Amino acid sequence: MSQSASVWVVLLVALVAANLPFFNDRLFGAIPLPSRPKSLAVRFAELVVLYFLAGGVGFLFERRAGQIAPQGWEFYAVTSALFIVLAFPGFTWRYLMKHRH
Structure with a gap:
C-alpha cells in the first residue's frame, strides 16, 4: 500500500x-451494558481508548x-484535537438533535 493510501x-x-461511541449504546460497539443509555463519561472513556487504537494503526x-x-x-495535542473534531458529527447526532422514541 502506498503512503498516500495509508494516510x-x-x-x-x-x-x-471517533464516532463509534456516539452511534450505539454498546461498549466499543460490541459489549452490551446493563445501563441504558451509556453515560457521557463512558462515551468519553471509549473515545480515549479508541484514540490510542487509531494511533496504533497509524504507528503500524x-x-x-x-x-x-x-x-x-x-504531535499528541494536535492529533487528539483532530480526533475530537472528527467525533463532532456523532456528538451532534447523539446530543444536539432531537430523536423520536
Whole structure:
C-alpha cells in the first residue's frame, strides 16, 4: 500500500473510531451494558481508548514504511484535537438533535 493510501486509511479508521461511541449504546460497539443509555463519561472513556487504537494503526503503517519519527507532546495535542473534531458529527447526532422514541 502506498503512503498516500495509508494516510487515507488511518484517517478513515480515526473517523469511524471517533464516532463509534456516539452511534450505539454498546461498549466499543460490541459489549452490551446493563445501563441504558451509556453515560457521557463512558462515551468519553471509549473515545480515549479508541484514540490510542487509531494511533496504533497509524504507528503500524509508519513502522511498515520504515520511517518511525520521534513525536513530542505537540504531535499528541494536535492529533487528539483532530480526533475530537472528527467525533463532532456523532456528538451532534447523539446530543444536539432531537430523536423520536
